[in-house]
Amino acid sequence: MEVIWEASFSILKECYINAQYHVQSHGIMNELVDGRLPIRIVEHTLYPPFEQCPKCSRTRPMRAKSLFGYLYDVDGCHTIEHFYLYCQRKQAQYYQYGDTRTDGRVILDPLPACRTSYHVSYSIYNEKRTFYTTSEGRNSEVFQVHTHYFMTHRLAHHFKMSQMLQRCSVFSIVNLYNSTFMGSHAPPLFTSQQSFFPRLSQEVCKDGMGIDMLLYNYSARSKVLVVPDSGLDRVRYNEAKKECTSWIAAEGTAHKNHSCSLCTCITYSEENNNHSVVRAVVTDGLTIGHWRCSASASQLEMLAKTFGHPAPDGPCRRTLDTVRNRYCSFHEPLLEGICQAQSCTQPALANKKTCGLQSHQDAAKTFSTKARI
Incomplete structure (x- = not known):
């Protein structure tokens, strides 16, 4: 063996040997006749x-x-x-x-x-x-x-x-x-x-x-x-x-209101001279309705100042009792009379979901129309 090694050592660097192929083909050998395990x-x-x-x-x-x-x-x-x-x-x-x-x-x-x-x-x-x-x-x-x-x-x-x-x-x-x-x-x-x-x-x-x-x-x-x-x-x-x-x-959900050129497309309609915004939404195919408490950052800050609590650390992470609810069980009695438009903290009108601001009323009407479709 030593003679073969000394004779072939000088030419090994010039030989191409696919080591991975030989390991895959011959690396795992069958058991020996006497029951001994060969080298793996x-x-x-x-x-x-x-x-x-x-x-x-x-x-x-x-x-x-x-x-x-x-x-x-x-x-x-x-x-x-x-x-x-x-x-x-x-x-x-x-x-x-x-x-x-x-x-x-x-x-x-x-x-x-x-x-x-x-x-x-x-x-x-x-x-x-x-x-x-x-x-x-x-x-x-x-x-x-x-x-x-x-x-x-x-x-x-x-x-x-x-x-x-x-x-x-x-x-x-x-x-x-x-x-x-x-x-x-x-x-x-x-x-x-x-x-x-x-x-x-x-x-x-x-x-x-x-x-x-x-x-x-x-x-x-x-x-x-x-x-x-x-x-x-x-x-x-x-x-x-x-x-x-x-x-x-x-x-x-911290980025649910995010929009950029990759997920938002703005189109122009010549019929009514308006712009339409199409945003991509990622869902699991099963969830319908609200996924968590919809209390806005402005509403949470208002409640914190009212009750003397520390400033809120991000959105409310409480889950909803049902997907039809808008607020969690903690914020429902506190915000049920507040305008549902995002960032608004004004009281809602009697038997209405929004305040007297016309843009908020139009937004609520548009949302209700889409929800019925």
Whole structure:
């Protein structure tokens, strides 16, 4: 072997070797005849962002273990080996000075360990799964979906765009992905007895899109995503999704009156010499009516001055009892006699929704006409 290496070393730089192809074709070998496992050469190796436990501030390395799995990307499914670390109290041997015996005293490390396990995308402590942030070294390209399955953020984005733009279901997305990258292109099994397989499942596809969305939303809000470690994967992220949806319902409406050249089109009508404004509205296809309390900033400031409360911090985030209500249950008795035109704080006329200002009356009439259509 040494002779072959010395003879061929000088010409290796001039040879073209497709390393990725050879790893895909021959990296995972069959089991040996005597039952021994051969060396596994995977396409990607993934590690946690830490080498020592950041909680304990230890300089000693943590106990490491690894698992095999599959990584889904836009160019197909790849074999991986991912490592996870465990902070534990280890045993050490100490010998008395001058002791000639070979059996030293085995004592435990006096400093207790926090028993936190660190995986590629998150850490687990006290039955809570905490995802890493960007400052902690979170992998910006790959994230863990299930124990043996990983996905790239660009593939999750591709799946979400397929749903939004092509109206594809998860069932169709999975079938299209498997028909394209499985079959003769499928990566091999690590052992014949393994319980996980390279084909993309609906559960991994759906959970992958959900985790990608949550990581993006929590990162945009500078929050840390924490979910239970126990339980089923299909319910693990329900509370986090509910919190994310509530935030979008409250904060996302801050720009509902925004208009720009991308979402607004102004047309001119020669018949009545008027301008028409067409604005794009994004909905979920189900919500009809008001989505939150419609108390305006001017009305909230008026109430704060009246009752001596601090200035309002943004819009009212309280939900409505029904979609037909205009104000929440707290502001309904306070604003039921106020003009409903935005930014107006004048009392409404008797049996009217607006004040005596003609423009506000015309706006209310136009709104009522459109609501009946």
